[in-house]
Amino acid sequence: MTNQNITLISFGYFDESFLKNVAEAVKHEFLSSVNIKEGHLDLSEFYDPIRRQYNGTKLLKEVENKFSSDSAKTLGLFSVDLFIPILTYIFGQAFLNGRSGIASLYRLSNERYGMSTNDNIIFERFKKEVIHELGHTFGLVHCHIPTCVMRSSTYVEDIDQKSAGICVKCRTELSSILP
Amino acid sequence: MKKISILIVDDEESVRDSLYNWFIEDGYRVECAENANRALSILESDSFDIILADIKMPGMDGLEMLRRIKLLKSDSIVIIMTAFATVDTAVQALKDGAFDYVTKPFDPDDLSHLIRNATKQISLVEENENLKKKVVSLENVEDMIGQSESIRKVLKDIESVAQSNSSVVITGESGTGKELVARAIHSNSPRKFFPLVSVHCGALTESLLESELFGHEKGAFTGAMYNRKGRFEMADNGTIFLDEIATISTKMQIDLLRVLESKKFIRVGGNKEISSDFRVICATNRDLKSMVEKGTFREDLYYRLNVVNIFVPPLRERIEDIPLLVEYFIKKYCTSMNRPTVSIDATALKRLEEFNFPGNVRELENMIERALVVGNGKKISLKDLPLEKTILTTSVESLDDLEKSHILMILNKYNWNISRAAKALKVDRVTLYNKISKYGLKPAE
Numbered sequence: 001m002t003n004q005n006i007t008l009i010s011f012g013y014f015d016e017s018f019l020k021n022v023a024e025a026v027k028h029e030f031l032s033s034v035n036i037k038e039g040h041l042d043l044s045e046f047y048d049p050i051r052r053q054y055n056g057t058k059l060l061k062e063v064e065n066k067f068s069s070d071s072a073k074t075l076g077l078f079s080v081d082l083f084i085p086i087l088t089y090i091f092g093q094a095f096l097n098g099r100s101g102i103a104s105l106y107r108l109s110n111e112r113y114g115m116s117t118n119d120n121i122i123f124e125r126f127k128k129e130v131i132h133e134l135g136h137t138f139g140l141v142h143c144h145i146p147t148c149v150m151r152s153s154t155y156v157e158d159i160d161q162k163s164a165g166i167c168v169k170c171r172t173e174l175s176s177i178l179p
Numbered sequence: 180m181k182k183i184s185i186l187i188v189d190d191e192e193s194v195r196d197s198l199y200n201w202f203i204e205d206g207y208r209v210e211c212a213e214n215a216n217r218a219l220s221i222l223e224s225d226s227f228d229i230i231l232a233d234i235k236m237p238g239m240d241g242l243e244m245l246r247r248i249k250l251l252k253s254d255s256i257v258i259i260m261t262a263f264a265t266v267d268t269a270v271q272a273l274k275d276g277a278f279d280y281v282t283k284p285f286d287p288d289d290l291s292h293l294i295r296n297a298t299k300q301i302s303l304v305e306e307n308e309n310l311k312k313k314v315v316s317l318e319n320v321e322d323m324i325g326q327s328e329s330i331r332k333v334l335k336d337i338e339s340v341a342q343s344n345s346s347v348v349i350t351g352e353s354g355t356g357k358e359l360v361a362r363a364i365h366s367n368s369p370r371k372f373f374p375l376v377s378v379h380c381g382a383l384t385e386s387l388l389e390s391e392l393f394g395h396e397k398g399a400f401t402g403a404m405y406n407r408k409g410r411f412e413m414a415d416n417g418t419i420f421l422d423e424i425a426t427i428s429t430k431m432q433i434d435l436l437r438v439l440e441s442k443k444f445i446r447v448g449g450n451k452e453i454s455s456d457f458r459v460i461c462a463t464n465r466d467l468k469s470m471v472e473k474g475t476f477r478e479d480l481y482y483r484l485n486v487v488n489i490f491v492p493p494l495r496e497r498i499e500d501i502p503l504l505v506e507y508f509i510k511k512y513c514t515s516m517n518r519p520t521v522s523i524d525a526t527a528l529k530r531l532e533e534f535n536f537p538g539n540v541r542e543l544e545n546m547i548e549r550a551l552v553v554g555n556g557k558k559i560s561l562k563d564l565p566l567e568k569t570i571l572t573t574s575v576e577s578l579d580d581l582e583k584s585h586i587l588m589i590l591n592k593y594n595w596n597i598s599r600a601a602k603a604l605k606v607d608r609v610t611l612y613n614k615i616s617k618y619g620l621k622p623a624e
Contacts, residue, residue: 051284057197084197086260088286096203141206152205154287 006032006134007071009039009063012079014105018123019077025127025164026134029149032072039067043080056082056093056102064100071099073137075130078104091153092129094136097177101133108156125159135166139177143170183298184208188218188232188244189260194283198231201290215239219247226252229278229297234261234268242272249276254304256297323359324507325500329492333360336489341367346439346484348424349462351491354541357462358422360491364460365418373417376410376457381423385431390447393434399448411444414457424461424484425470432477439483459484494536494543501532504540508547509559516551523559530566583618586611595622 008023023034041062046054059076068074075094082090082104091108094101108125110118128149135150143150148167153159166174185207187198195211202209210227212218214236222230230248234241245257259272262283269280278300279293323334340347341364349357358377365375383391390399394409410419421427427435438444443454461484470476494501505523513520536542550563586604593599601611614620 055193057193057200083284084201085191085193086197086284087201087290088284090287093200094204096200136204142204152291154291 005035005071006030006073006075007035007037007068008075008077008130009037009067010077011039011041011043014077014079018126021123022127022130026131029131029164029166030134030138035071039063039076048083051083053081053083053089054078056084056090060093060095060100060102063102064095064098068099073134074100075134075137076100076102077130078102079106080104081106091159092133094133096136096141097139098137101137103129103133108159113156121160124164125156128153128159128162128164131164131166135170135174138174140166140170140173143167145169182206182208183229183294183301184210184227185294186210186212186218186221186227186230188212188215188230188236188241190214190233190236194233201287202294205291205294207294215241215244215247218244219251222248222251228256228301229294230255230257232257232259234259234272242268242275245272245275245277256300258293258297323356323363324504325497326503327492327497327500329497330500333489333491334363336487337363337367340364340487340489342369343487344458345486346458347460347487347489348467348485349460349489349491350467351462351464352493352539353464354539355491355493356540357464357491358420360489361418361420361460361462365420365458368418368458370417370458374414375418375420376414377420377422378410379422380431381426385428388427388431389434393438393444393446394449394453395447396449399446403448406446409444409446411438411455411457412453415455416457418458418460421459421461423463425463425465425467425476429477432480436477436480436483439480494539498532501543502528504543505531505547508544509551512548512551518551518556521551521554521556521558524561527559527561527564530561530564534566579618582614583620586614586618587620590615590620590622 006026008019008026010019019036023036026032027034041059043054046058046062048055059078059082063074063076067076082093082102084090084093089107090104092101092103103126105122105126106112108129109122110116131149132153140150142152145151145167146161147163147165148170149162149164150166150170151158151162153162185202187195187202187209188211189195189198190213192213195213199209199211210221210225212221215232216239218230218232232241232244236244239247241259241261245259248255248257253276256278257276258279258281259277260281260283261268272280278297281289281293285293323330325331337360347361347364349360351357361377362375365371378388378391380388386400390403390407390409392410394407394412395403397403397406434444439459442456443452445452467476467481467485471478471481494504505528509523510520531543531546538545546564546566547559549565550559554560554563586600589600589603593603597608597611601608604611606614
């Protein structure tokens with residue numbers, strides 16, 4: 001559908017098959033070629049010792065400036081706790097109608113909320129977050145349809161409620177945005 | 180639904196950027212300002228639904244900016260953000276008109292919740308405004324139906340007098356809709372969101388009217404168990420409508436004149452002077468001028484009341500409005516009776532147009548309501564309308580007129596069969612022929 005290549009760059013350790021499956025889901029949703037790359041950053045530069053979290057705004061700018069040149073859309077994948085100055089945490093962030101975004105696994109695992117590990121759930125949540133942030137880079141804003149992947153999620157339960165797919169309304173919007 | 184606009188005011192770039200990105204992703208129109216002065220200059224040329232402002236900024240702080248924004252646009256929704264929450268600043272912000280108060284950093288859910296509440300408030304205000312407009316537009320046209328020149332003049336008079344504070348006297352026969360005119364004036368005036376208080380002066384004795392208009396104190400008279408506000412007091416900032424003003428006693432005329440001149444009065448049995456800012460509209464079916472000439476109505480009160488005069492024409496002088504009125508009343512009563520709208524027979528409508536309606540529009544309305552109750556529910560026909568009797572009792576003046584109408588009615592009833600008509604009239608055929616010749620009666624073509 002988009003004919004634009006997408007690059008997923010992992011920062012830190014990610015299981016290879018896990019990334020491939022995410023890339024496959026992204027390819028299926030945006031009908032684009034998807035590359036997987038490894039990126040290297042000194043994350044300590046982005047660490048805020050007072051908040052004991054990583055500054056998402058700065059990381060997003062770093063991805064935009066240093067890693068997005070050879071792809072239409074680039075998404076940085078992290079496993080650290082992200083924040084933006086005004087909010088206590090974020091799952092991910094992207095430039096609306098821009099070239100880059102970021103998403104993190106950190107707050108998506110069941111263990112963090114005192115529940116037993118579930119690899120399938122964490123994959124589903126991450127897949128949705130990645131597609132959601134990429135949707136923003138394609139110019140999609142938050143959608144009010146409960147099952148649409150572009151619906152805003154502030155808790156993992158919200159992510160679980162929605163599907164991994166873009167709804168008809170957003171897909172129509174996407175078709176009109178893309179050349 | 181319109182796109183909500185948000186102005187972010189914060190001296191920290193990272194805060195502005197992160198909020199900007201967050202709201203942009205939510206589909207809002209977003210602008211940023213790095214300080215209060217910049218925000219105020221943006222607000223001079225552009226308006227925003229929500230202003231999210233930091234409390235601590237170099238130069239003018241958030242609280243001072245909030246006060247200035249409120250002066251510029253009192254209904255602005257301003258949300259104050261701060262890194263250090265203290266009860267004092269929170270209370271001060273809310274006292275100064277802030278919509279809400281949040282401590283940085285906040286949970287994503289808090290932010291969404293905050294904006295959701297603010298947008299709900301915006302839509303409620305908009306809805307309220309729309310409803311007010313709707314109510315006013317409904318009141319303006321309430322039952323005042325017609326296309327005739329005379330009713331258009333009344334509507335034009337209402338429009339031109341509504342915006343002023345002048346006293347108005349509405350004259351016209353009983354049932355022409357004088358109270359509707361008063362309502363229309365009130366609902367088009369700047370006083371429309373305050374009460375329109377009606378008093379039917381003719382229905383009350385002098386002492387009751389006095390207590391009704393001025394109120395009374397507990398124990399002022401037997402039965403005055405509690406303090407009671409008078410109609411003038413109730414009409415503060417609004418309008419008082421005095422119906423049948425010509426019926427008030429000479430003493431009441433003096434009291435009324437005093438109140439109209441000073442806008443102050445004392446409750447019956449009280450000693451405290453009460454002020455009330457009201458507009459007065461009166462109505463009468465009598466000729467006040469001739470009452471003044473005869474000395475039964477005070478001249479000074481007449482001139483005080485009769486700043487503007489609106490004459491509501493009788494229905495017989497605006498026959499062309501009858502079909503519209505009939506249609507309107509059919510719709511009105513079918514709706515209130517939960518029935519499908521019915522039509523009216525052409526003959527019945529023609530007869531209504533020929534009728535002189537001494538009771539005016541009120542009489543027509545009652546006729547239609549009655550016809551809908553007694554009729555077959557499909558079409559209003561002539562037999563459903565109480566016209567025959569009324570014609571006889573209203574359109575005749577002399578005995579000859581009465582005889583002529585009655586003979587014509589009987590002749591029509593028996594299709595001009597002279598023998599049967601004479602038998603019904605209990606006269607012989609020659610007498611009937613003589614009467615036909617005398618009155619020049621002819622069968623309808």
